[in-house]
Amino acid sequence: MLTTAGTAPERAVVTGLGIVAPNGLGSADYWAATLRGQSGIARLSRFDPSSYPTTLGGEIAGFTTRGTVPGRIVPQTDRWTHFGLYATELALTDAGVDPADLDEYEMAVVTASSSGGTEFGQREIQALWSHGPDHVGAYQSIAWFYAATTGQISIRHGMRGPCGVLAAEQAGGLDALAHARRLLGDGPRLVVSGGTDASLCPYGLVAQQAGGRLSPVTDPARAYLPFDRDATGYVPGEGGAIMIVEAHTTAAARGARIYGEVAGHAATFDPGPHSGRPPALRRAVELALRDAAIPAEAVDVVFADGAGVPELDRVEAEAIEAVFGPYGVPVTVPKTLTGRLYAGGGSLDAATALLCLRDGVIPPTAGVDRIAADYRLDLVTGAPRTAPVRTALVLARGYGGFNSALVLRAPGSTTD
Amino acid sequence: MAQLTMDDVRQILLASAGDDEDIDLHRAIDEVAFGDLGYDSLALLEVQSQLQRRYPVKLPDGWPAPDTTPVELLRHVNALLPVEVSGAATH
Numbered sequence: 001m002l003t004t005a006g007t008a009p010e011r012a013v014v015t016g017l018g019i020v021a022p023n024g025l026g027s028a029d030y031w032a033a034t035l036r037g038q039s040g041i042a043r044l045s046r047f048d049p050s051s052y053p054t055t056l057g058g059e060i061a062g063f064t065t066r067g068t069v070p071g072r073i074v075p076q077t078d079r080w081t082h083f084g085l086y087a088t089e090l091a092l093t094d095a096g097v098d099p100a101d102l103d104e105y106e107m108a109v110v111t112a113s114s115s116g117g118t119e120f121g122q123r124e125i126q127a128l129w130s131h132g133p134d135h136v137g138a139y140q141s142i143a144w145f146y147a148a149t150t151g152q153i154s155i156r157h158g159m160r161g162p163c164g165v166l167a168a169e170q171a172g173g174l175d176a177l178a179h180a181r182r183l184l185g186d187g188p189r190l191v192v193s194g195g196t197d198a199s200l201c202p203y204g205l206v207a208q209q210a211g212g213r214l215s216p217v218t219d220p221a222r223a224y225l226p227f228d229r230d231a232t233g234y235v236p237g238e239g240g241a242i243m244i245v246e247a248h249t250t251a252a253a254r255g256a257r258i259y260g261e262v263a264g265h266a267a268t269f270d271p272g273p274h275s276g277r278p279p280a281l282r283r284a285v286e287l288a289l290r291d292a293a294i295p296a297e298a299v300d301v302v303f304a305d306g307a308g309v310p311e312l313d314r315v316e317a318e319a320i321e322a323v324f325g326p327y328g329v330p331v332t333v334p335k336t337l338t339g340r341l342y343a344g345g346g347s348l349d350a351a352t353a354l355l356c357l358r359d360g361v362i363p364p365t366a367g368v369d370r371i372a373a374d375y376r377l378d379l380v381t382g383a384p385r386t387a388p389v390r391t392a393l394v395l396a397r398g399y400g401g402f403n404s405a406l407v408l409r410a411p412g413s414t415t416d
Numbered sequence: 417m418a419q420l421t422m423d424d425v426r427q428i429l430l431a432s433a434g435d436d437e438d439i440d441l442h443r444a445i446d447e448v449a450f451g452d453l454g455y456d457s458l459a460l461l462e463v464q465s466q467l468q469r470r471y472p473v474k475l476p477d478g479w480p481a482p483d484t485t486p487v488e489l490l491r492h493v494n495a496l497l498p499v500e501v502s503g504a505a506t507h
Contacts, residue, residue: 070436070437071434072434072436075462134465138458139458300466
């Protein structure tokens, strides 16, 4: 991959993580909770879900904007942006970066977005239909749209490099990290990337319900079981992860702690339903490995998309087996503890994969104890598995046909 | 209807644009232009909207503007409010 200048591209490394998850605020809390199997999935509590087919969600209970989001920003932003701003602060602190020390045009922001400002929008729609147009606030104009979180992060931290947003539902978070890598070495030295999502409100839930993939099971321990014989769909969640991605030369020069490298990526799109062509997830995996210039054998763990919908689980199980061989690589779905976080999901999985690389521990897939008979997957269940992990593959699929694959490698894995 | 006070104005600013840790609304803000207080055009649009929801007044487009001061806002809105008829009539 050459830049327009024809020079070798900068390697992209992650130097900071900021996690806001249903089972933990901050990466230390989240990782500890994930390793001990503590779930953030419960009956929805911020509104009464009794009349909905789906009653469960991964809510971030006890999140307050007090102390996490500047007071001025609160009335003009949705909860999803609050998460993004807070996670960014955590990530910058973790990376040991003060934006004031850097040239404003050398810092960029690229996030993923999926639901946009759902809760904010719902409030304004209610005001419109209950009280009239005069009661719709001016900030609806900037709170709802997909790039709002990118924009607010950029404004708050004075990051004036090439900013953007990627919308590919659950796959967007991986694409945002790949785009961060693309940007480095062509101007920006640092990119704030990742994504968050917050759509656990009546309006949001109705929209998700229409996708037909949410589980109707009311037992939080039995609702979201990817690859299980009893898979009935998934549970939605809110939150995500923001990470600081830097050019390797910059990170090394300042002695930054490096979690890992964004070593490869590919995104594909499924063919139409009557094309007769196969789903494109397998191709995304193969292309990502090729982009990382590694063989399948080099991958030590796969963080699966884990749709929890039987037909989709089958596609993924077959793609993994086709590339890695039957039981050929450990596979895990830690999002069973949080739900699927849409724009926050791909990023949270990538962050989890980096923590896995750091500690040499694979977090388990919760609740799955009867894998469907014909899936020949080495699924990590029960307890965390200690293993020498140097290379992780993260998969994510978005509703509508998005498939993304991201290769993350521990520091020192690739020859300098 | 009771006339607006400067505290009412503060309340509306807080409701419109949030509680900014860098802006002290409790000092004397009467003569400080909204722009100088840190309120941008969207915030002022929201202030206008909040005023019109709470009080029976119709404000001109683009007003309050960044160069409007809180005391000017107070005077203009109060001039538009229906005059309060007090219980003690003058004979």
